[in-house]
Amino acid sequence: MPKGGSPEEELNALLPASVAVRFDEMFPSVRARRVRRRDRKRAEMLRKAEPVLQRALGPLEVVRFVTNGARQLAWGLVTAGSMNPFTNRTIFVLTDKRILLIHTDSKQRPRLFANQLPLERIRAATGRHSYIFIRSGREQLMFHGVKRGEAKYLRRLLESTPAKEGGWQNLCPRCFVATDDAPKSCARCGETFKDPRKAALRSLLFPGLGDLYLGYRWYALLEILGAAFLWTLFVVVLVPAVRARGFSGVLIALPVLAFVALLHGSDAILTRAKARSGLHSLDRALPTGDTETT
């Protein structure tokens, strides 16, 4: 990392070469001739997202700001989706045309899906502390985990944008064409997407299977282990109870069974919501710097 040069030189060296950046919006502290750690982190974030940005952004589109955090569609709060750090990590890229959300892994590499919100569709951007609320269409996106100062700055960048109808758009993870709905396959490149209903049914059958199908492997593993534990508990309670009391022993184990059933049901609902939060490609993920690009 070059350290000797000016702040601009140092940051430019970190930025991806193929992405146009509005420098003074992206790095507001540089005017004070300083490079903050967060500035370096943001430049790095952008570099990791480069394979997606290259394909998703228009030829004249300029990146204004980037930050990372967790996204949350409003009603997902009800389903405890916020306790799900494995599946909702996102990079938030603001350009002169849109907000681009890129799902990432824990190392901020693009992973499963991407969405976008054209700026003219933003009805309101509010928030407090490290929270940003963006209202559009019938949905409100909650983005959190952003550094406080950055959240405030970002909200200011988002303020006073004209409002049109419509909400978030899904992006095809392969050709990055935008769509307002959730098609079974991409109208432009033919890429097929995972079916939210299939994902939900799998989770109903056994918690975690739907997540596995969607590609959230670690979260799936945790759920499968948790559900397996509860099923084991059910059997451990059931067998001695039936031995001791015959058929009426089943009643004793019934509460455990009810709990397990509840888990299956709620995981199905949660999995469906996760599947619908973006287009999950059937046989590929988002491009990262690691994989060969096509």
Ligand SMILES: [Zn+2]
């Ligand atoms: Zn496509």
